[in-house]
Amino acid sequence: MLNALDTVAAAHQTEVATVALAWLAAQPTVAAPIASARTVEQLPSLLALADLELTAAELEHLTAASA
16 A cells, blocks of 8 residues: 555655545545644645545556555
8 A cells, every 4th residue: 555655655756644545535434534743744735635535446456556
């Protein structure tokens, strides 16, 4: 799963945490991913989630990697 997250994060020039949250938010059984920043440095990764749109192929790749 980490390799898939790294690949997608690099393609979007974003953090792995942002991609992981975007993938989680796209899951039909998840109403809303719960995430919080413990430090100010972690906040940008969480906020970037609002602008990140994963493609269907990326979602499939991440889902397959999570199995």
